[in-house]
Amino acid sequence: MPERIQTRAEIKDEKALNVLAIVILSRGKCGLSICTTRYLVAMATADLLVIITDVLMRRISYYYFPQCFLYITPVCSINAVLFCAAAxxxxxxxxxxxxxxxxxxxxxxxxxxxxxxxxxxxxLATTGILLCLKNIPWYFTKELGEIINNIPWFCNRKPSFYTETAWVAFDWFDTVLTPLLPFVLILLLNTLTVSHILMVSRVRKGLRGQSQGDDHSDPEMESRRKSVILLFTISGSFILLWTLYVMYFLYYNITGTNPRDFTYSEFIFQQIGYVLRGLSCCTNTFIYGVTQSxxxxxxxxxxxxxxxxxxxxxxxxxx
Structure with missing residues (x-):
């Protein structure tokens, strides 16, 4: 059952901020290259879709519109696929x-x-298409909750998802693909980038005579210093916000506990992991964008x- 974790006002604020970021970046007046702008707009759009498909269409609507058509079994199954693809x-x-x-x-x-x-x-197009195809199996992990007036309502995850070998393998594949592999790639790429920046900065500093006590400022080195801070901020934010979800995944796989049988404290742990996962999908664009003057x-x-x-x-x- 979705938790009431955010108010409608908070959701409107998040949506407005993402829409504002998309509009501003699309205008191309931020001093960024066209290539960089395309990536940032794509990230902001994906973040907005996460908010719409998960928080708005699933969690908020559950409390304010419980009889909404969104909870007809085929519809909410499709929404589950859309959310996973957006994330x-x-x-x-x-x-x-x-x-x-x-x-x-x-x-x-x-x-x-x-x-x-x-x-x-x-x-971006290739990545988006492949990820959409990869998430289609999530549709078949759902079963109806109850039948009302001959209409199937609600989506519950099938118990076999946690026991059948094929579904367990798919669950592991899904988690390795997102976020474990991105963990490794982002850390590796950022480490290499930071190392290169520091190496070039030391050479540049020596050439400018700063190693001998010259205090002249270097705009290029200042720009690279900000890049290092930005890269560490992105890596740290991504890893911290996804860590609890990974711990939840490992917990129910190692202990063999079905999440449908969780105790209250285990359920809270699960929901906090979901919340932080969703938050991670809504922060990167602004970390990149807000640091740009x-x-x-x-x-x-x-x-x-x-x-x-x-x-x-x-x-x-x-x-």
């Missing part, structure tokens, strides 16, 4: 963007061929513009 896309688009940043910083020869708009479009400037302009229009309209009416 996977959010994670793997982040991995794709991390790899793009790695190539940009560390592989100058490959950069000209890989870090272009066409390649970004191909990578031009992005913050565009946000301020977007907020000021409607206020200025209202004030202008009121002045005209008074005159």
């Amino acid at each position: 996977d896309c959010s994670v793997w688009f982040t991995v794709a963007f991390t790899f793009d940043r790695f190539v940009t910083v560390c592989c100058q020869k490959l950069k000209a061929k890989y870090c272009i708009e066409k390649t970004a479009a191909i990578v 031009k992005f913050r400037e565009q946000v301020r302009k977007s907020v000021k513009y409607p206020v200025a229009l209202i004030m202008k309209s009121m002045i005209k009416q008074n005159n």
Whole structure:
């Protein structure tokens, strides 16, 4: 049963922020390359879909619209597939963007061929299609909860999901693909990127004479320092927010406990893992975007513009 973990006001705020990020990034006025913008827009879109399919269409609607058509068994089974696909896309688009940043910083020869708009479009489209296909089996893990007026209602996970070899293997494959493999890839790519940045910074610092006590500022080194902080923030946020979900997965597999038989404390542990997993799918775009001064400037302009229009309209009416 979905937990009431967020209010409708909070959901509206999250949706508004994601929509704002998509609009601002799509305008291409943040000083980012077209390639980078494509990745960020894709990440923001996937994050928005996570909010819609999981929090809005499943958790919030359960409490405010319990008899909604969304809880007819085939519909909520499809929604489960859409949510899993959106969550996977959010994670793997982040991995794709991390790899793009790695190539940009560390592989100058490959950069000209890989870090272009066409390649970004191909990578994002291929990744999205494959992840959607991979999540189709989730539809068949659901069974109806009850029949009301000859209509199947609600979606419960089949008990066989936790016992049949094929489903257990699929569950392991799903968890390894998201988030265990992204854990490794993001850490590896960020470590290589940071190492390269530090190495280049030391060389640059020596060439500028800073190692001899020269205190002249270096904008390039400052930019790279911010990149290091950004990469560590992304890695730390991703790992911390997914860790509890991974622990929950390992717990019920190692102990052989069916989640449908969880105690109250185990159930709370499970739900917190779900909450943090969803939160992880809604933070990366803003961690990338908010650290960009031009992005913050565009946000301020977007907020000021409607206020200025209202004030202008009121002045005209008074005159």
